[in-house]
Amino acid sequence: xxPWWSGLLPAQATVLCGEHSHRLRWQEGxxxxxxxxxxxxxxxxxxxxxxxxxxxxxxxxxxxHADDPRVLVLAxxxxxxxxxxxxxxxxxxxxxxxxxxxxxxxxRMAPRSLLRLPSRRRAIAARGWTSYAPIVSRPxxxxxxxxxxxxxxxxxxxxGLGGGLQDRLVANVAATWAQRFxxxxxxxxxxxxxLHASMQxxxxxxxxxxxxRADLEVELDLVASRHQxxxxxxxxxxxxxxxxxxxxxxxxxxxxxxxxxxxxxxSTEDGRAWKLMTVGPDFGxxxxxxxxLPETG
Amino acid sequence: MWDSGIVEAFDAELYLRLIGExxxxxxxxxxxxxxxxxxxxxxxxxxxxxxxxxSQADAVLDxxxxxxxLRNDPHFRRRTMLAGRSHRREGKPLKPRRMVPCxxxxxxxxxxxxxxxxxxxxxxxxxxxxxxxxxxxxxxxxGPPQATLSDDRGTAEAAHFVGSGSNEGMLGTLTTVRPLAxxxxxxxxxxxxLELTSExxxxxxSLERLPEQNxxxxxxxxxIAWRHELHGHNSIEPAIDALVAAGALSADDPLLDxxxxxxxxxxxxxxxxxxxxxxxxxxxxxxxxxxxxxxGRRDGPTGSIVLGAVTPVFEGFSVAVLDLRSxxxxxxxxxxxxxxxxxxxxxxxxxxxxxxxxxxWARDDRGNHYLGHTAYWSSNGxxxxxxxxxxxxxxxxxxxxxxxxxxxxxxxxxxxSLRWATEPAGADRxxx
Numbered sequence: 001x002x003p004w005w006s007g008l009l010p011a012q013a014t015v016l017c018g019e020h021s022h023r024l025r026w027q028e029g030x031x032x033x034x035x036x037x038x039x040x041x042x043x044x045x046x047x048x049x050x051x052x053x054x055x056x057x058x059x060x061x062x063x064x065h066a067d068d069p070r071v072l073v074l075a076x077x078x079x080x081x082x083x084x085x086x087x088x089x090x091x092x093x094x095x096x097x098x099x100x101x102x103x104x105x106x107x108r109m110a111p112r113s114l115l116r117l118p119s120r121r122r123a124i125a126a127r128g129w130t131s132y133a134p135i136v137s138r139p140x141x142x143x144x145x146x147x148x149x150x151x152x153x154x155x156x157x158x159x160g161l162g163g164g165l166q167d168r169l170v171a172n173v174a175a176t177w178a179q180r181f182x183x184x185x186x187x188x189x190x191x192x193x194x195l196h197a198s199m200q201x202x203x204x205x206x207x208x209x210x211x212x213r214a215d216l217e218v219e220l221d222l223v224a225s226r227h228q229x230x231x232x233x234x235x236x237x238x239x240x241x242x243x244x245x246x247x248x249x250x251x252x253x254x255x256x257x258x259x260x261x262x263x264x265x266x267s268t269e270d271g272r273a274w275k276l277m278t279v280g281p282d283f284g285x286x287x288x289x290x291x292x293l294p295e296t297g
Numbered sequence: 298m299w300d301s302g303i304v305e306a307f308d309a310e311l312y313l314r315l316i317g318e319x320x321x322x323x324x325x326x327x328x329x330x331x332x333x334x335x336x337x338x339x340x341x342x343x344x345x346x347x348x349x350x351x352s353q354a355d356a357v358l359d360x361x362x363x364x365x366x367l368r369n370d371p372h373f374r375r376r377t378m379l380a381g382r383s384h385r386r387e388g389k390p391l392k393p394r395r396m397v398p399c400x401x402x403x404x405x406x407x408x409x410x411x412x413x414x415x416x417x418x419x420x421x422x423x424x425x426x427x428x429x430x431x432x433x434x435x436x437x438x439x440g441p442p443q444a445t446l447s448d449d450r451g452t453a454e455a456a457h458f459v460g461s462g463s464n465e466g467m468l469g470t471l472t473t474v475r476p477l478a479x480x481x482x483x484x485x486x487x488x489x490x491l492e493l494t495s496e497x498x499x500x501x502x503s504l505e506r507l508p509e510q511n512x513x514x515x516x517x518x519x520x521i522a523w524r525h526e527l528h529g530h531n532s533i534e535p536a537i538d539a540l541v542a543a544g545a546l547s548a549d550d551p552l553l554d555x556x557x558x559x560x561x562x563x564x565x566x567x568x569x570x571x572x573x574x575x576x577x578x579x580x581x582x583x584x585x586x587x588x589x590x591x592x593g594r595r596d597g598p599t600g601s602i603v604l605g606a607v608t609p610v611f612e613g614f615s616v617a618v619l620d621l622r623s624x625x626x627x628x629x630x631x632x633x634x635x636x637x638x639x640x641x642x643x644x645x646x647x648x649x650x651x652x653x654x655x656x657x658w659a660r661d662d663r664g665n666h667y668l669g670h671t672a673y674w675s676s677n678g679x680x681x682x683x684x685x686x687x688x689x690x691x692x693x694x695x696x697x698x699x700x701x702x703x704x705x706x707x708x709x710x711x712x713x714s715l716r717w718a719t720e721p722a723g724a725d726r727x728x729x
Binding site: 073075082083088148152156192196197198201204 | 308310312314315317318321322360361363367368401694
């Protein structure tokens with residue numbers, strides 16, 4: 001079985017870490033801080049009251065949100081739905097203590113107070129959308145984004161990383177929940193409305209874009225992965241029967257529309273050659289399309 | 298008891314989230330409008346009929362308000378759910394007060410101040426004024442400057458103005474932060490003494506339980522009463538859709554025609570009273586029917602009545618009705634409300650499930666009903682104060698009036714006789 005990240009190219013972003021620009025690279029399902037040799041030492045230093053390391057903060061936040069369904073609610077629904085991501089969203093990391101369950105290793109504990117940030121980062125944070133004060137409306141002034149919890153601040157920061165990392169985080173969350181859907185439990189049941197709605201939003205955006213009909217009604221019937229996926233049109237609306245795995249297997253890989261056809265499912269034996277089950281704009285019989293990634297991919 | 302009709306498989310959270318998805322997809326092509334987002338309207342309705350807890354609905358709204366804000370959508374940039382949630386705080390009982398009618402005109406260097414009444418409580422002192430700037434001088438549009446109030450104990454306090462007006466002047470109250478002596482024999486307004494010798498009109502205050510009603514019907518009529526002059530029925534459609542989807546309402550429920558007809562007829566731009574319509578639609582409650590029958594009349598009496606009635610706490614609200622002013626087209630009451638969410642307008646930036654709210658009804662001894670809306674309001678955090686404007690005009694033959702601040706299942710009844718004091722000339726023009 002191929003890992004969930006098969007076919008997903010590496011993604012990279014730069015963050016301001018202390019006084020330096022550092023690279024964060026996602027590759028093969030994990031985020032790496034390329035400009036730090038010893039992350040555990042950085043964590044220990046921060047835990048002892050030393051300067052915080054943004055790269056470590058991002059990695060820790062990433063780990064905390066890798067199965068957070070709220071990622072799917074907040075992140076982009078596709079190219080037609082860009083976030084107004086601002087670089088200084090990331091500056092929110094390290095500004096608040098994140099409550100951790102008892103027993104969490106010290107090395108994974110959350111960043112601490114804004115007061116411990118270097119002055120430059122404090123200035124960046126102050127310019128950002130972070131708001132820790134009660135919302136106060138002044139005449140002629142728009143109240144900005146108000147982030148209610150440290151976890152919410154972290155999540156927004158991750159979504160603002162740029163360089164395609166937002167898409168990789170979505171792919172990670174989608175893949176995690178696609179696996180959980182295979183063995184439904186109470187957690188899946190509780191998250192189902194979030195997962196269903198956020199997938200339907202992405203599906204609708206993709207189908208509307210595919211057919212060039214911005215007001216098209218698109219319905220999703222979330223089915224078990226053993227069911228045959230379908231896409232049909234009925235009374236002017238498009239109805240899809242898809243498993244949640246479609247989000248991880250197809251949408252996250254950018255395979256929703258291939259050669260003018262809508263992709264219902266994607267599979268691979270080796271991670272390079274992909275077999276796509278597709279349907280055309282006439283909603284006729286599904287047909288396979290094969291694509292192959294270059295070796296360097 | 299009502300057959301709820303709720304669809305067993307209805308997933309309220311999914312329903313709300315799909316509205317949220319639709320809003321995100323449609324944000325490049327917003328339908329616009331001053332009303333709250335459809336997801337909030339739907340959430341309020343679903344919470345009202347008990348198919349989703351308020352906390353769960355709030356979590357959904359929280360998700361999508363943040364999602365919209367992350368997209369920098371100008372329609373949803375303001376994310377004020379916290380403010381909205383504060384509306385659901387329980388109110389503190391308002392204090393009884395000594396109300397003293399005080400018709401007195403004071404000439405100041407650049408304005409004329411007509412004092413209408415003085416309210417004295419253990420917490421604050423307020424003086425209701427009509428303020429007219431000197432018309433021979435250019436007026437910036439600003440209201441009265443801060444004034445100083447003092448009592449017979451030698452206490453002096455700064456008082457700030459809250460009110461509204463037109464280019465004719467302003468109506469409102471000067472209120473101190475700290476109180477003057479409630480039993481003072483006089484107060485001075487910027488050095489001009491006002492003897493406090495008169496007494497307010499008598500009144501009766503009681504609470505009245507509302508008749509049992511289908512929860513979906515009750516919710517919709519409450520919503521219409523709350524926002525009747527702000528929007529057409531478009532703003533209520535997401536709530537109707539949600540109630541129909543949940544099975545709490547039939548899509549062909551005759552109530553809906555009545556509801557939409559009433560809402561359209563209540564718009565300020567609606568053509569006249571449309572009395573015929575009121576009889577065509579059998580599903581319109583009597584209070585609404587009588588409202589429409591007199592709509593557009595311009596035969597109201599002119600005058601004012603000082604009251605100072607304070608209700609017990611009902612459904613978390615406490616209300617003080619301070620005075621009533623009437624003219625040919627409408628009448629207004631000056632009120633204080635605790636908590637602050639009981640007065641004010643729904644705002645598009647408020648994503649909260651259901652800010653606690655009051656509908657402002659009134660009825661007279663001729664069988665007429667009147668509906669009020671907030672003309673202006675302000676808040677000091679503990680309570681809101683402002684003016685509720687009622688339409689249609691008071692029936693000139695009425696001798697008794699009841700003001701009915703109405704919560705979900707209970708309303709306060711503040712009854713009094715319509716014995717008028719004459720208002721100074723021009724007061725009606727300030728209220729326009």
